[in-house]
Amino acid sequence: xxxxxxxxxxxxxxxxxxxxxxxxxxxxxxxxxxxxxxxxxxxxxxxxxxxxxxxxxxxxxxxxxxxxxxxxxxxxxxxxxxxxxxxxxxxxxxxxxxxxxxxxxxxxxxxxxxxxxxxxxxxxxxxxxxxxxxxxxxxxxxxxxxxxxxxxxxxxxxxxxxxxxxxxxxxxxxxxxxxxxxxxxxxxxxxxxxxxxxxxxxxxxxxxxxxxxxxxxxxxxxxxxxxxxxxxxxxxxxxxxxxxxxxxxxxxxxxxxxxxxxxxxxxxxxxxxxxxxxxxxxxxxxxxxxxxxxxxxxxxxxxxxxxxxxxxxxxxxxxxxxxxxxxxxxxxxxxxxxxxxxxxxxxxxxxxxxxxxxxxxxxxxxxxxxxxxxxxxxxxxxxxxxxxxxxxxx
Amino acid sequence: xxxxxxxxxxxxxxxxxxxxxxxxxxxxxxxxxxxxxxxxxxxxxxxxxxxxxxxxxxxxxxxxxxxxxxxxxxxxxxxxxxxxxxxxxxxxxxxxxxxxxxxxxxxxxxxxxxxxxxxxxxxxxxxxxxxxxxxxxxxxxxxxxxxxxxxxxxxxxxxxxxxxxxxxxxxxxxxxxxxxxxxxxxxxxxxxxxxxxxxxxxxxxxxxxxxxxxxxxxxxxxxxxxxxxxxxxxxxxxxxxxxxxxxxxxxxxxxxxxxxxxxxxxxxxxxxxxxxxxxxxxxxxxxxxxxxxxxxxxxxxxxxxxxxxxxxxxxxxxxxxxxxxxxxxxxxxxxxxxxxxxxxxxxxxxxxxxxxxxxxxxxxxxxxxxxxxxxxxxxxxxxxx
Numbered sequence: 001x002x003x004x005x006x007x008x009x010x011x012x013x014x015x016x017x018x019x020x021x022x023x024x025x026x027x028x029x030x031x032x033x034x035x036x037x038x039x040x041x042x043x044x045x046x047x048x049x050x051x052x053x054x055x056x057x058x059x060x061x062x063x064x065x066x067x068x069x070x071x072x073x074x075x076x077x078x079x080x081x082x083x084x085x086x087x088x089x090x091x092x093x094x095x096x097x098x099x100x101x102x103x104x105x106x107x108x109x110x111x112x113x114x115x116x117x118x119x120x121x122x123x124x125x126x127x128x129x130x131x132x133x134x135x136x137x138x139x140x141x142x143x144x145x146x147x148x149x150x151x152x153x154x155x156x157x158x159x160x161x162x163x164x165x166x167x168x169x170x171x172x173x174x175x176x177x178x179x180x181x182x183x184x185x186x187x188x189x190x191x192x193x194x195x196x197x198x199x200x201x202x203x204x205x206x207x208x209x210x211x212x213x214x215x216x217x218x219x220x221x222x223x224x225x226x227x228x229x230x231x232x233x234x235x236x237x238x239x240x241x242x243x244x245x246x247x248x249x250x251x252x253x254x255x256x257x258x259x260x261x262x263x264x265x266x267x268x269x270x271x272x273x274x275x276x277x278x279x280x281x282x283x284x285x286x287x288x289x290x291x292x293x294x295x296x297x298x299x300x301x302x303x304x305x306x307x308x309x310x311x312x313x314x315x316x317x318x319x320x321x322x323x324x325x326x327x328x329x330x331x332x333x334x335x336x337x338x339x340x341x342x343x344x345x346x347x348x349x350x351x352x353x354x355x356x357x358x359x360x361x362x363x364x365x366x367x368x369x370x371x372x373x374x375x376x377x378x379x380x381x382x383x384x385x386x387x388x389x390x391x392x393x394x
Numbered sequence: 395x396x397x398x399x400x401x402x403x404x405x406x407x408x409x410x411x412x413x414x415x416x417x418x419x420x421x422x423x424x425x426x427x428x429x430x431x432x433x434x435x436x437x438x439x440x441x442x443x444x445x446x447x448x449x450x451x452x453x454x455x456x457x458x459x460x461x462x463x464x465x466x467x468x469x470x471x472x473x474x475x476x477x478x479x480x481x482x483x484x485x486x487x488x489x490x491x492x493x494x495x496x497x498x499x500x501x502x503x504x505x506x507x508x509x510x511x512x513x514x515x516x517x518x519x520x521x522x523x524x525x526x527x528x529x530x531x532x533x534x535x536x537x538x539x540x541x542x543x544x545x546x547x548x549x550x551x552x553x554x555x556x557x558x559x560x561x562x563x564x565x566x567x568x569x570x571x572x573x574x575x576x577x578x579x580x581x582x583x584x585x586x587x588x589x590x591x592x593x594x595x596x597x598x599x600x601x602x603x604x605x606x607x608x609x610x611x612x613x614x615x616x617x618x619x620x621x622x623x624x625x626x627x628x629x630x631x632x633x634x635x636x637x638x639x640x641x642x643x644x645x646x647x648x649x650x651x652x653x654x655x656x657x658x659x660x661x662x663x664x665x666x667x668x669x670x671x672x673x674x675x676x677x678x679x680x681x682x683x684x685x686x687x688x689x690x691x692x693x694x695x696x697x698x699x700x701x702x703x704x705x706x707x708x709x710x711x712x713x714x715x716x717x718x719x720x721x722x723x724x725x726x727x728x729x730x731x732x733x734x735x736x737x738x739x740x741x742x743x744x745x746x747x748x749x750x751x752x753x754x755x756x757x758x759x760x761x762x763x764x765x766x767x768x769x770x771x772x773x774x775x776x777x778x779x
Contacts, residue, residue: 216706255776345702351778 001081001101003061006068007165008051009076011173026176026204027051027073033238034067048117054082065169070236072202073179074171078155081164088123092135095156098164099136099143109146110136115157132156175204177238182206183286183316184279186271187242189226189346192290192319194233194336195327199318200288201237208282209240209392210275212247214350222344227392232336235394243278244388247271250379251351257371261353264298265360266369268307270380276311277384286314292322297356306360396712397758401598402545402575402691402749403716408600408648411641415602418637426634427625436636443643450650451592452583453609459630460639463606464574464595468495468539470608470630471570471591474616475537476503479568483534489514489522489551491731492541496572500539510534519682520549520735527556531563538569542576546731546747547681548691550576557588568614574598574606578649579657579689590614596638600751601645605638649752656752661689663750663759668692670763674770678741680732690750693732695741696766698774704746707773711765716747 010027028044028051035042040059045052055064061079068077081098083091099110114128123131132154133145157163185197187209201207211226223244234240247267254266275287291299298307308315319327331337369376398406407415418439424432426440440460448455461467476486488500490513503509512530514522522540531538538560543550553571560569570591573582578599584592591614596605610616610629622631649656668683676697681687696704701717708715732742748762 216703216710219702219706220709252776351776354778 001098003079004055004082005080005163006053006055006064007078007080007163008053008068008074009078009168009171010051010073011075023073023176023179024051026178027071029178030071030073030176030238031068034071035064038063038067040064052080069169069171071176072172072174072204072236073176075173076168077171078165078168083162083164085118085121085158085160085162088128088131091156091158091162092132094162095132095154095164096135096139098166099140099152099154102166103152106140106142108151109144109149110152110154111145111147111150112136112154112156115155117157117159121158128156128158172202172236174202177201177204177206180204180206181285182208182283183288184275184282184284185209185240185288186275186290187211187226187230188290189222189229189340189344190290191324191331191337191340192292192295192327193288194229194290194340195330195334196288196290196316196318197233198236198330198334198336200316201233207233207237207240207288208243208279208284210243210245210278212271212274213244214248214251215246217248217251217350218345221342222346225339225342225344227390228339229336230390230392231394232334232339234392236334239391239393241282242390242392244390245274245278245383246386246388247383250376250383253372253375253379255351258368260351261355261357262360262365262368264352264356265303265306265365266372268298268303269310269365269369270376272307272315273310274380274383276313278387279313284313286316287311288316288318290319290327291317292319292324292327295324297358300358302359302361303357306362306365309362395758395761396714397762398714399748399750399754399758399762400714400716401751401754402747404597404603405600405751406753407597407602407641408645410648411601411645414644415637415641418640422636424636426636427623436634439636439640439643440634443639446643446647447594447607447609450581450646451609453585454612456627457609457612459608459610459626460634460642461606461608461630462604462635463597464493464572464593465495465606467593467595467606467608468493468572469499470616470619471593471610472496472499472503472537472539473619474629475568475570475591475614476507476509477617478615479536480507480509482566483536484509485532485534485536486511487514487527487530487535487538488512489516489540490734491516491520491522491544491546491549492539493545493572493574496539496541514540516549516734518736519687520544520547520680520731521682522551522556524552524555524559527559528563531560531567535564535567538567540569540571542571542573542582543579543688543691544681544731545575545691547693547735548575548688548749549681549735550580550686550688553589554587561588575688575691578646579653579660581650581653584609584611591616596642596645599645599649601642602638605635605642607642657689660750660752660754661685663754663756664689664692666756667748667759667763670759671766674766676740678738680735680737680741680745692748692750693745694748695732695737695745696770697740697744698777699744699770701744701746703773704744704769707769708746708762708765711769713762713765716749717745 031044040055043054112129112132114125116125152166154166183205187193230240230242422435424436426437444455444458447458486509500511504511514526540551540556557569560567568590571589572593574595577594590611592609594607597603678695680693705717
């Protein structure tokens with residue numbers, strides 16, 4: 001069966017009152033962007049409170065659906081058979097043909113829901129419901145009507161053209177990117193951070209990302225892995241600006257000056273400080289991390305308190321209550337898992353102590369940090385000045 | 395300064411090879427199987443390449459078969475012979491320090507085709523123990539495969555002696571040698587070393603990638619492992635990679651001209667490098683540093699620095715090397731070969747392989763040493779504790 005249009009259903013946007021058009025426009029923009037590399041010519045437009053994607057001419061159905069399934073804000077995607085407005089007898093034939101092709105197994109219940117937006121059409125919607133239902137029953141005696149709980153809800157809408165549809169492919173939900181400002185994701189190359197980025201982005205938040213690179217301790221391939229992850233996430237979020245910070249000198253300086261079991265926690269504090277500076281410079285309204293309580297030493301409640309203390313921006317931790325397995329499941333769904341588990345060392349693990357502090361005390365850590373006072377500001381400034389920016393697009 | 399010391403991973407193609415490959419691709423692009431003149435032209439390249447290899451190896455032209463590289467040659471040699479001779483017995487012998495193209499193929503034959511495989515141990519210098527070979531040979535043995543030069547530590551295997559032992563035990567046993575690292579560094583004459591099957595690869599000798607050959611003695615039956623248009627006497631179907639074959643043959647010709655002079659120069663540079671690196675404390679040169687080792691491979695353990703970290707540090711300075719062996723570098727972990735030769739723990743995860751080519755210069759070696767002297771102390775200061 002060939003579909004010429006997709007009707008896009010969106011949920012939450014509908015309740016946004018006077019801002020509604022903003023959300024709709026953002027959704028239209030995101031859909032256009034998502035389809036820019038899909039084979040076919042698409043016309044995305046708003047019409048009477050709905051969004052349609054018209055695809056006249058050749059297009060790849062499966063790729064199109066896959067692309068649309070990645071647009072936040074879409075709740076459902078209905079593939080539509082679109083025909084010109086014809087005599088009612090002809091329309092009946094089209095509808096019967098649709099049902100025949102769409103449901104090879106005829107043992108089902110259905111309900112016809114007609115809409116006559118084009119008021120000049122001679123048959124009204126009540127009549128259409130009855131007559132189309134009758135035509136279907138005549139053609140396929142195994143089918144039965146159930147108006148309360150049908151297996152198939154067949155929509156027939158007469159507008160400038162006729163729209164026939166019954167399938168709803170679930171979308172990702174959420175809100176369109178760009179409706180909620182942007183945030184800075186601390187992207188490590190592990191399993192968690194891409195998922196965290198995905199989850200916040202789903203609420204309409206645009207993403208930027210920061211990665212801490214520590215050559216020669218972390219390799220170019222580790223960096224490439226992070227770019228690849230950003231690319232996977234960008235399939236949902238649109239382009240991501242990735243800030244690559246060279247963290248080696250800071251790390252070695254902390255190594256030289258501070259107690260070894262505090263290395264990771266102090267390092268995390270500097271990562272947060274740097275991420276926040278870059279976030280503010282780029283107009284981001286918050287930081288995002290993949291932290292989950294208790295997962296590792298630097299993610300205990302005490303550690304989170306100590307790292308959090310350096311930030312003034314809100315830090316969003318969407319995975320905070322998730323178990324590893326739940327995170328893995330999402331990462332598999334968004335296709336970042338395979339990349340995440342590539343075995344390249346990241347900068348958090350290279351010098352990690354055998355027994356890092358798990359219950360750091362803020363005042364102790366702050367006292368340790370005073371040992372860095374001589375050079376740390378200069379090193380942080382250098383790291384900021386030499387940050388490499390990579391624009392990543394899916 | 396850019397210093398490429400990863401020639402055991404792959405080499406820069408000779409310019410002449412590049413030119414020839416382009417010409418064959420874009421001008422003499424016929425299919426050797428075509429009946430017309432274009433096909434004849436292409437066939438000439440294949441014939442003359444076969445002639446080149448036959449001359450270098452002192453074998454017959456009909457005994458040369460072209461493949462997609464060392465890995466395919468190894469697969470064809472092992473699987474093809476094992477299947478052809480399985481009625482005679484089901485026992486295969488190889489060494490513990492072979493390239494994964496051998497080890498994983500052997501494992502496949504064990505797991506999927508019911509063969510029994512003996513993996514021979516090596517001595518502390520990375521040479522197969524011939525006593526173990528003698529003990530392993532049995533009535534059921536149909537195939538022995540021993541590499542020519544080990545790719546990780548450069549140890550040269552006693553192939554000729556092994557061939558003698560195998561043939562003395564039973565002339566019917568097929569003897570294969572993977573000479574990917576030996577070809578182009580040694581004059582190898584299979585018929586004089588009891589070798590029935592010999593694997594060679596193009597991109598290790600300044601030829602194109604995706605190109606290799608297998609010498610198959612005409613006394614050996616072999617079953618094909620790929621099926622198709624019955625090219626190359628149905629041993630290796632598929633339209634011949636004519637540009638690759640032509641480029642490979644030219645590269646072989648070029649490496650073998652003045653071979654002794656070139657390998658002597660490489661060896662001198664290798665010795666210079668070993669002498670230089672020994673100035674550093676807590677350094678171990680694996681395998682034998684003397685003349686019995688390959689002229690182009692140096693495996694060095696530098697205690698206290700993870701090999702990958704040192705590798706990236708050198709990379710920053712324009713020096714390209716491998717950690718362990720490039721082929722196994724995708725799977726971080728400890729090299730089986732280094733363990734096999736009993737390398738001490740502190741060097742296991744701290745070993746780099748420097749591999750030279752005929753293009754390597756003294757200046758490059760000195761620059762590399764100087765760089766190592768500079769960065770080793772700094773890197774040793776920061777370690778996991």
